Amino acid sequence: AQKVTQAQTEISVVEKEDVTLDCVYETRDTTYYLFWYKQPPSGELVFLIRRNSFDEQNEISGRYSWNFQKSTSSFNFTITASQVVDSAVYFCALSGGGADGLTFGKGTHLIIQP
């Protein structure tokens, strides 16, 4: 069975600090996708990034960056110079394993204090 673990239940930092959200996954598939979603207080899940299991290149998009390491089964998400608008719950998710939906972690509640 597949599993996604987000060990950090809640993180609180002061604005402009860098913060890293951890994600560790388990799967027996050799081909899979990893995702990060953002859930602001309004509740809607916003897609941030998708990573193919064959592509271990790190990716940077503005203040966001993602570090995918197959050797440690991790797909961590870093926000540089955090802003109050980054406050949200962030979910890591995994596809594959014979299921047609996504397997989600329990989420990390990120609080950015002004």
Added chain:
Amino acid sequence: SQTIHQWPATLVQPVGSPLSLECTVEGTSNPNLYWYRQAAGRGLQLLFYSVGIGQISSEVPQNLSASRPQDRQFILSSKKLLLSDSGFYLCAWSVRVRETQYFGPGTRLLVL
């Protein structure tokens, strides 16, 4: 561009009453459709998914059911709600199975 709608946005229902939540997608054809539930303090749990009209797969046995009467319409139903059905229900669509899913605004259901 594609958009996904859900209604109602909020619902308060008594135990034992029926339920009907609706999800529609615009701007795409033959999407894969999904219903998830997010209970307080927990992650998202996949309830149902559909790869076409009339084709429904259930992930978790419970007193909920789903139907897909039209290509871009997905309905979540119950004949008798339980207290444990309270939660945030999210509908999502994707172009292909196991690829990026795009979520609707959700329905907050409170069963009293």
